[in-house]
Amino acid sequence: MKTLIAVLTVLAVIIAFWYAACLPMNIKGVLTQAERAGAEVVPVGAKERRDLGEIGLVLGNQFAIAATWSQDRPRLPAPHQVAVELWKTTGAMVLKGKPMSKRSLIFHGWVTLSATLLGFAMGTGLGILLAVGIVHSKVMDMSVMPWAIVSQTIPIIALAPMIIVVLYSVGVQGILPKAIISAYLSFFPVVVGMVKGLRSPDAMQLDLLRTYNASANQGFWALRLPASMPYLFTSLKIGIAASLVGAIVGELPTGAVAGLGARLLGGSYYGQTVQIWSALFAAAILAACLVALLGVIERVVLKRMGMSA
Amino acid sequence: MMLVILAALVWCGGWWVNARLANGPQSDSRGVQLLVPVIFGVTLLLVWQLLVKGLQIPMVILPSPVDIAVAFGANLSKLWQDFLQTFVKGALSGYVMGCSAAFLMAIVMDRSDFLRRGLLPVGNFVAALPIVGTAPILVMWFGFDWHSKAAVVVVMVFFPVLVNTVAGLRETSAMQRDLMQTYAASYWQSFFKLRLPAALPFVFNGLKISTTLALVGAIVAEFFGSPTVGMGFRISTSVGKLSLDMVWAEIVVAALAGSMFYGAVAMVEKILTFWHPSQRG
Numbered sequence: 001m002k003t004l005i006a007v008l009t010v011l012a013v014i015i016a017f018w019y020a021a022c023l024p025m026n027i028k029g030v031l032t033q034a035e036r037a038g039a040e041v042v043p044v045g046a047k048e049r050r051d052l053g054e055i056g057l058v059l060g061n062q063f064a065i066a067a068t069w070s071q072d073r074p075r076l077p078a079p080h081q082v083a084v085e086l087w088k089t090t091g092a093m094v095l096k097g098k099p100m101s102k103r104s105l106i107f108h109g110w111v112t113l114s115a116t117l118l119g120f121a122m123g124t125g126l127g128i129l130l131a132v133g134i135v136h137s138k139v140m141d142m143s144v145m146p147w148a149i150v151s152q153t154i155p156i157i158a159l160a161p162m163i164i165v166v167l168y169s170v171g172v173q174g175i176l177p178k179a180i181i182s183a184y185l186s187f188f189p190v191v192v193g194m195v196k197g198l199r200s201p202d203a204m205q206l207d208l209l210r211t212y213n214a215s216a217n218q219g220f221w222a223l224r225l226p227a228s229m230p231y232l233f234t235s236l237k238i239g240i241a242a243s244l245v246g247a248i249v250g251e252l253p254t255g256a257v258a259g260l261g262a263r264l265l266g267g268s269y270y271g272q273t274v275q276i277w278s279a280l281f282a283a284a285i286l287a288a289c290l291v292a293l294l295g296v297i298e299r300v301v302l303k304r305m306g307m308s309a
Numbered sequence: 310m311m312l313v314i315l316a317a318l319v320w321c322g323g324w325w326v327n328a329r330l331a332n333g334p335q336s337d338s339r340g341v342q343l344l345v346p347v348i349f350g351v352t353l354l355l356v357w358q359l360l361v362k363g364l365q366i367p368m369v370i371l372p373s374p375v376d377i378a379v380a381f382g383a384n385l386s387k388l389w390q391d392f393l394q395t396f397v398k399g400a401l402s403g404y405v406m407g408c409s410a411a412f413l414m415a416i417v418m419d420r421s422d423f424l425r426r427g428l429l430p431v432g433n434f435v436a437a438l439p440i441v442g443t444a445p446i447l448v449m450w451f452g453f454d455w456h457s458k459a460a461v462v463v464v465m466v467f468f469p470v471l472v473n474t475v476a477g478l479r480e481t482s483a484m485q486r487d488l489m490q491t492y493a494a495s496y497w498q499s500f501f502k503l504r505l506p507a508a509l510p511f512v513f514n515g516l517k518i519s520t521t522l523a524l525v526g527a528i529v530a531e532f533f534g535s536p537t538v539g540m541g542f543r544i545s546t547s548v549g550k551l552s553l554d555m556v557w558a559e560i561v562v563a564a565l566a567g568s569m570f571y572g573a574v575a576m577v578e579k580i581l582t583f584w585h586p587s588q589r590g
Contacts, residue, residue, distance in 0.1 A: 002426060003426045003427075003430070006423050006426035006427030007426070007430050009427055010424075010427035010428055010431055014431075075450065138331045138336065139324070139327050139332070141331075142327070142330075142331045142336075142341075142342065142345040142346065143327050143331070143346055143348070144349065147349065147350060147353075150564070150568055152521060154563060154564040162548065162553060162556050162557075162560075165369070165370075165548055165551070165553070169369060237437075241437040245439045245441055248439050248441065248442060249529060252532050260442075261442075264442055264444075264445050265533075268445030268448070268449065268533050268534075273446070273449070276445050277446070280439075280442045280443065280446075283439045283442055284438045284439065287439060288434065
């Protein structure tokens with residue numbers, strides 16, 4: 001309860017700060033428009049206004065304050081403008097019966113989400129396999145693990161355009177290149193978490209299994225794999241967020257026409273700030289939903305396994 | 310065909326040597342622990358070179374390591390300028406600003422229980438969001454030069470460092486804090502003598518995560534507009550010209566810069582947290 005009040009207060013402060021920040025950010029555009037429309041603007045002429053500074057402009061032209069929150073192409077859109085745009089491109093489209101129209105964020109979100117999920121599945125599968133190999137083979141541990149760590153210092157975006165070009169020239173395009181980029185990003189957290197998890201049973205537990213005369217295989221399925229589950233879910237939550245970033249970033253250099261990344265890029269080309277912000281919020285909401293979903297699955301699975309804290 | 314068979318042989322040979330080393334009696338010595346990954350890397354490069362030549366893969370798809378090395382050597386001054394623009398001006402300055410801002414904010418949050426309760430869930434939430442997406446907005450606000458890249462990096466590294474530092478400052482046990490109180494230590498005395506040292510492993514965890522984020526942020530931001538220099542700019546234009554060897558040369562630079570940056574932070578961590586169990590081993 002105390003936490004809820006604190007969080008809500010912080011959120012309220014952030015939104016209030018956001019509205020306040022709209023004033024100095026947008027005032028110049030508003031005043032230019034107002035002057036063209038024939039209104040009285042305090043320092044006449046664009047040059048004088050440039051020298052005065054934003055805060056001074058706001059204080060001198062208080063009639064323009066309301067207009068800074070309702071511009072067509074503001075430098076910083078007000079929160080309600082973003083909310084309206086989000087509703088117009090999601091809920092309103094559903095009500096009109098065209099949820100998959102090209103102007104709908106549901107369509108773009110789905111394009112990104114499908115690449116994210118495919119990449120996440122590939123990355124997780126590969127990561128778990130590699131972790132099993134690393135735990136069971138000392139050669140793999142010693143030779144692959146250092147390079148897996150080094151590979152993470154390569155900024156994936158540097159690889160992204162090339163992966164697209166390479167795959168395009170062998171005839172693969174569409175969802176797969178993006179999925180490979182997000183697989184690459186989600187793969188590392190899974191490997192690290194899974195290796196740690198598979199090694200988490202202590203010597204006493206391993207000894208117990210040995211006294212039962214359990215084979216390495218039985219030990220893996222009965223002890224190591226269940227013991228690794230909490231670690232796995234922690235890394236899955238990191239991995240899915242990274243996957244989404246990968247899918248969005250993968251849409252940037254390809255000149256993709258659909259997807260949240262394409263909306264960001266398109267908005268940046270045409271100066272549609274409200275579109276950028278709504279795509280950004282859609283991505284944030286999507287990421288939050290995915291992480292929350294994994295949290296629910298984690299709770300259910302751990303409870304069924306008798307491990308919930 | 311000969312080269313392909315040779316590649317398979319090289320792979321098997323490298324693996325055999327590594328298996329002998331790793332399962333041999335010397336496997337715990339430092340030399341072997343360094344040697345095994347090096348052999349693996351060299352094997353990988355050799356196999357790559359042999360396969361590209363043997364299967365006659367065109368350079369547009371995958372240049373061979375030798376091609377990349379040649380492109381790297383021929384464009385040293387260009388690569389150096391890109392490195393200065395993207396890494397030193399964009400990533401590094403943003404990293405320093407973002408990390409110090411997050412650190413100061415964490416101290417403020419640590420002093421106020423209300424702020425910590427309110428901001429920590431929000432910070433945790435924001436840390437998991439695709440912050441790279443703010444790049445077009447920040448490029449619009451701060452212009453095409455490195456300032457906008459630094460701004461993207463600041464936003465990207467802020468939350469991981471903040472969340473980790475706040476968690477670290479809570480790390481001391483009640484007993485240890487009580488002891489400081491019986492010594493009549495002031496807030497700052499107990500902060501510098503007890504809580505900050507205890508927080509350092511967490512702080513460095515955040516700092517290490519942020520090294521890669523910083524580089525990624527700086528490069529991605531260049532896709533939304535940049536001057537005619539910089540790693541992101543060079544990558545996108547080189548892909549357009551299909552000169553993939555240049556793209557790979559940039560990737561080598563990015564990997565080297567990223568590894569060295571990470572290594573430098575890890576070294577500082579080793580010096581400052583020598584007492585921690587994970588460093589003693």
